[in-house]
Amino acid sequence: MKPLLSVRGLEASYGDLKVLRGLDFTIAEGGVTALLGANGAGKTTTLRALCGMIPRSGEVEFDGRPISRARTEDIVRLGIAHVPEGRGTFFNLTVEENLELGAMSRPARREVADDVARIYGYFPRLKERRRQQAGTLSGGEQQMLAIGRALMLRPRLMLLDEPSFGLAPLVVEEVFRILAHVRETMKVSMLLVEQNANFALSLADHAYLLETGEIAVAGSAEEIRNDESIRNAYLGY
Amino acid sequence: MSVREESSAITAAGKPVSRFGARNWAGIVVVLVLAALPLFLANFTIFQLTMMLIYAIAILGLNLLTGINGQFSLGHGAFYAIGAYTAAILMEDAGLAYGWTLPAAGIVCFLSGFLFGLPALRLEGIYLALATFGLAVAMPQFLKLSVIEPWTGGVQGIVITKPDAPFGLPLSQDQWLYYFTLVVGLLLYWFAVNLVSSRSGRALMAIRDNPLAARAMGVNNALYKSLAFGVSAAFTGIAGALGAIVVQFVAPDSFTFFLSVALFVGLVVGGVGWLPGALVGGAFVVFVPNVAEHFNKALAGAVYGVILILLIYLMPTGAGGLVRKVADFIGRRMKSRPDR
Amino acid sequence: MEILIQQIVSGVATGAIYACMALAIVMIYQAIHHLNFAQGEMAMFSTFVAWQLLAWGVPYWLAFVLTVALSFAGGIVIERLVFRRLENAPVLSHVVVFIALFAIFNSLAGFIWNFEIKPFPSPFGSGALFGGLMSPHQAGMIVVTLLVLALLYVFFRFTRIGLAMRAAAANPESARLVGIRVGWMTALGWGMASAIGAVAGMMIAPVVFLEPNMMVSILLYGFAGAVLGGLTSPVGAVIGGLAVGIIENLAGTYIPVVGPELKLPVALFVIVAVLVVRPSGLLGRKIVQRV
Numbered sequence: 001m002k003p004l005l006s007v008r009g010l011e012a013s014y015g016d017l018k019v020l021r022g023l024d025f026t027i028a029e030g031g032v033t034a035l036l037g038a039n040g041a042g043k044t045t046t047l048r049a050l051c052g053m054i055p056r057s058g059e060v061e062f063d064g065r066p067i068s069r070a071r072t073e074d075i076v077r078l079g080i081a082h083v084p085e086g087r088g089t090f091f092n093l094t095v096e097e098n099l100e101l102g103a104m105s106r107p108a109r110r111e112v113a114d115d116v117a118r119i120y121g122y123f124p125r126l127k128e129r130r131r132q133q134a135g136t137l138s139g140g141e142q143q144m145l146a147i148g149r150a151l152m153l154r155p156r157l158m159l160l161d162e163p164s165f166g167l168a169p170l171v172v173e174e175v176f177r178i179l180a181h182v183r184e185t186m187k188v189s190m191l192l193v194e195q196n197a198n199f200a201l202s203l204a205d206h207a208y209l210l211e212t213g214e215i216a217v218a219g220s221a222e223e224i225r226n227d228e229s230i231r232n233a234y235l236g237y
Numbered sequence: 238m239s240v241r242e243e244s245s246a247i248t249a250a251g252k253p254v255s256r257f258g259a260r261n262w263a264g265i266v267v268v269l270v271l272a273a274l275p276l277f278l279a280n281f282t283i284f285q286l287t288m289m290l291i292y293a294i295a296i297l298g299l300n301l302l303t304g305i306n307g308q309f310s311l312g313h314g315a316f317y318a319i320g321a322y323t324a325a326i327l328m329e330d331a332g333l334a335y336g337w338t339l340p341a342a343g344i345v346c347f348l349s350g351f352l353f354g355l356p357a358l359r360l361e362g363i364y365l366a367l368a369t370f371g372l373a374v375a376m377p378q379f380l381k382l383s384v385i386e387p388w389t390g391g392v393q394g395i396v397i398t399k400p401d402a403p404f405g406l407p408l409s410q411d412q413w414l415y416y417f418t419l420v421v422g423l424l425l426y427w428f429a430v431n432l433v434s435s436r437s438g439r440a441l442m443a444i445r446d447n448p449l450a451a452r453a454m455g456v457n458n459a460l461y462k463s464l465a466f467g468v469s470a471a472f473t474g475i476a477g478a479l480g481a482i483v484v485q486f487v488a489p490d491s492f493t494f495f496l497s498v499a500l501f502v503g504l505v506v507g508g509v510g511w512l513p514g515a516l517v518g519g520a521f522v523v524f525v526p527n528v529a530e531h532f533n534k535a536l537a538g539a540v541y542g543v544i545l546i547l548l549i550y551l552m553p554t555g556a557g558g559l560v561r562k563v564a565d566f567i568g569r570r571m572k573s574r575p576d577r
Numbered sequence: 578m579e580i581l582i583q584q585i586v587s588g589v590a591t592g593a594i595y596a597c598m599a600l601a602i603v604m605i606y607q608a609i610h611h612l613n614f615a616q617g618e619m620a621m622f623s624t625f626v627a628w629q630l631l632a633w634g635v636p637y638w639l640a641f642v643l644t645v646a647l648s649f650a651g652g653i654v655i656e657r658l659v660f661r662r663l664e665n666a667p668v669l670s671h672v673v674v675f676i677a678l679f680a681i682f683n684s685l686a687g688f689i690w691n692f693e694i695k696p697f698p699s700p701f702g703s704g705a706l707f708g709g710l711m712s713p714h715q716a717g718m719i720v721v722t723l724l725v726l727a728l729l730y731v732f733f734r735f736t737r738i739g740l741a742m743r744a745a746a747a748n749p750e751s752a753r754l755v756g757i758r759v760g761w762m763t764a765l766g767w768g769m770a771s772a773i774g775a776v777a778g779m780m781i782a783p784v785v786f787l788e789p790n791m792m793v794s795i796l797l798y799g800f801a802g803a804v805l806g807g808l809t810s811p812v813g814a815v816i817g818g819l820a821v822g823i824i825e826n827l828a829g830t831y832i833p834v835v836g837p838e839l840k841l842p843v844a845l846f847v848i849v850a851v852l853v854v855r856p857s858g859l860l861g862r863k864i865v866q867r868v
Contacts, residue, residue: 072754073756084754088751104744311672363611367852375842378842505672549670
C-alpha cells in the first residue's frame with residue numbers, strides 16, 4: 001500500500017546550524033508512527049519542517065501530492081493537523097472559539113457544531129470550561145484543547161509534538177487513552193514526537209529513532225520496545 | 238523589540254576591531270573633504286551644507302537615544318525648537334554672543350529632555366513614539382502661547398543678526414558659519430564616540446539589549462534612560478541653536494512635527510546605531526526634498542515618499558548596514574587573497 | 578451649570594470626530610500591532626474621493642457607499658503592495674513607511690484637488706437640536722460612530738472571518754496551523770481600517786472643511802482617544818474619543834491658561850498622562866510581555 005506521507009532527504013537549518021540532515025521515512029495510512037530521540041535530536045524541527053513553518057529542502061509527499069514547497073496554511077488545508085510544541089493556544093479567545101478555529105479551513109458550517117459536541121464528548125472538562133478564556137486553562141486542559149482543535153480539522157494526519165510535556169502522570173495517561181480512542185474511532189494517522197518513549201511506543205505501530213538530525217534506528221514499535229540494546233543506548237530505560 | 242535587534246546588530250558587527258586603521262583613514266578623508274568643500278562652492282550651497290551638518294548633529298543626538306539606548310522619539314524637533322529659541326532669546330534679549338548660546342541651549346535642552354524622559358520611562362516602543370509624536374505636534378502651539386510672547390515674539394518669531402567671521406579671517410559669513418558648525422559638530426561627534434565606548438555607554442547599550450539583565454547587573458535603568466533622553470536632547474538642542482544662528486530666524490511654524498519626522502527619517506536612512514550615519518541622514522534631510530522637487534514640484538511629497546519606501550526596501554538597515562556589508566565583502570576578499 | 582452641560586454636549590459632539598478616528602486607529606493596531614501615522618491622510622484622501630464623486634453628481638449616500646468600498650479596496654492594495662514585504666522588518670522601518678505614505682497621500686491630494694479649502698456637505702441637514710446644543714450633523718455623527726462600532730462588534734463576535742481575524746492578530750503562528758491565511762487577514766484589517774477612516778473623514782469634513790492638511794491634528798486627538806480607551810478595545814476607542822472631546826472643551830473653558838490656543842497640547846497631556854498612569858488604557862487588555 002502506498003504510504004500516506006513519504007519523506008525523502010528532508011533537511012532544515014537554523015542559521016548556519018544544520019538540524020535535519022537528510023531524513024527518509026514514511027507514515028502508513030491509519031497508523032501511528034513515533035519519532036523518538038533525545039533533546040536537540042531534531043524531533044520538533046521535523047514536525048515544523050513538514051508543516052512549512054521553517055525553510056526546508058527535500059521531498060515530502062502527502063497522499064501523492066508534493067508539499068515540500070507549500071505554505072503552512074495550504075498544508076493544513078490538505079488535512080494535516082499539527083499540535084505544536086507549547087500547544088499554540090489562543091489565550092484571549094474562549095475554549096469554544098479555539099475549537100471553532102480548528103475547523104476554520106473547512107467550509108461546511110453545520111458540521112462544525114456536531115464536531116464541537118464530539119470533542120466535548122472526548123474531553124468533558126473542556127465542555128465545562130467552554131466560555132472561559134483559554135489562557136485560564138491548566139496545562140493538561142490546554143493540551144486537550146490543542147488536540148481537540150486539531151481534530152476539528154477532521155485531519156487525515158495528526159502531528160503531535162510531545163503531548164506529555166509538562167503534564168502530571170495521570171493526565172498523561174488520560175491524554176494517551178484519548179489518543180488511542182481517537183485512532184480507533186476516527187481513523188486518523190499520527191506522527192507522534194515524544195521524549196516519553198514508554199507511552200509513545202505503547203500507542204505506536206512503528207517508530208523512528210532520531211539522533212542529531214539523522215534517523216539512527218527504524219523498526220516496528222514492538223521490535224524497538226523489546227530490543228534492550230536500543231533501549232539502553234537511545235531511550236535510557 | 239526589534240529596534241534593539243536591528244541596532245545591536247549594527248554596533249556589534251561595526252565595532253572597530255580589525256579594520257581600525259581603515260576606519261580612521263576613512264574618517265580623516267571625510268573630514269578633509271568637508272573642510273575643503275566651502276572653498277569651492279557658492280554661498281547658498283555652503284548654507285545648505287551647513288544645514289546638513291546641523292541636522293547631522295541633531296540626528297547624532299537622536300541616534301544616541303534610539304540607536305544606543307533603544308528608545309524611540311518622533312518628537313526631537315521639539316528639542317531642536319527649544320534650542321533654537323534659547324539661542325535666539327539669549328542673543329536678542331540678553332545680548333549674549335552667539336558662541337555662548339550653544340552651551341546654554343545644550344543645558345536647557347538637557348533639562349527638558351531629562352524631565353520629558355522621566356514620565357517617558359514607563360513607555361515602551363510604540364507608546365513612546367506616540368507620546369513624543371504628541372510633543373512634536375504640540376510644540377508650535379506652545380511657542381505661540383501669549384503668556385511667553387514677550388520673549389518668543391509669538392507667531393512673528395525672532396529675527397537674529399548674522400555673525401561675521403572673527404579675527405579678520407578672510408571668510409564670508411556663510412563660510413565662517415560652516416566652519417564654526419563643522420568644529421562644533423566634530424567636538425560633539427568626538428564626545429558621542431567617547432560616550433558610547435565608556436562605561437555609561439555600555440550601560441546604555443545593555444539597557445537597550447536586555448533591560449532586565451542590565452538591572453540585574455546593577456545598572457540604574459531609570460536614571461540612565463532619563464540621562465540618555467537628556468543628552469540626546471542636548472545634542473539636538475545645540476543643533477537647534479546653530480540652526481537659529483545660521484537661518485537668522487526662529488518662528489513657531491519652522492518647528493512643526495515635520496521637522497521631527499525628518500530627523501527620524503534621517504536617523505533610519507543613516508543607520509540606527511551607527512554614529513557616522515548621522516552625516517548621511519543630514520544630507521538626506523537637506524537634499525532629498527530638493528531632489529524630489531526638481532523631479533516634479535507639485536508632486537514633491539509623493540516623490541519623497543516613494544524614495545523613502547524604496548530606500549527601506551533596498552537598505553533596510555540604512556547606510557550603516559550598507560557600509561557594513563561592503564566592508565565585510567572587501568574584508569573577506571582581502572583575507573582570502575593571500576591563501577591563493 | 579448650564580454652561581457646563583453645554584460644554585459637555587459640545588465636547589461629546591467634537592469627541593465623536595475623535596472617536597471615529599480612534600476606531601480606525603484601533604482597527605489597524607489590532608491587525609498589525611503598529612500605529613499607522615498615515616491613517617489620517619488616508620482618511621483625508623478617501624474624503625476627497627467622496628467629494629469628487631459628489632462633484633460628478635453622484636447622490637450622497639451612493640457616493641458614501643462607493644467611497645467606503647473604494648477605501649476598503651485601497652487599504653487592501655496598500656497592504657499587499659507595500660507592507661507585505663515588510664512583515665518581518667523592524668518597527669522603525671514600518672514607521673518610516675508610514676511617514677512615506679503620509680507624504681504621498683498629502684502630496685497627491687494637493688496635486689489632484691489643490692490646497693483650497695472646500696466645503697463638504699452633511700447628509701443630516703442643518704438646524705439645531707436639543708435647544709441649540711447640537712447640530713443635526715453632530716448628532717448624526719455620533720449615531721454613525723455608534724453604528725460603526727456595533728457593526729464591528731457583530732463582525733468580530735459572530736462571524737467566522739471575524740474570529741479568524743482575531744486569531745490571526747493574537748497568534749499568527751497558531752492561526753496558520755489551523756489553515757488561516759494570516760497575510761490576507763492583515764490585508765483585511767487594513768481594508769477595514771481604511772474604510773472606517775473614510776467614514777470618519779466624511780463625517781469630519783463638514784465640520785473642519787476639506788483640505789489636504791485637515792487630519793493632521795485630528796489624528797493626534799484620535800491617538801489620544803485610542804490610547805485613553807486602550808489600543809485593543811473598539812468600545813474603549815469610542816469612549817476615549819468622546820472623553821478627549823469633553824476634556825478638551827472643559828479645559829478650554831475652565832482652565833484660564835489653556836484657552837483655545839492650548840487645546841492641542843491638552844491632547845498631548847492626555848496621552849502622556851494616560852500612558853504613564855495606566856498604559857493599557859481604560860478598557861484595554863494588559864499586554865503581557867514574556868521575558
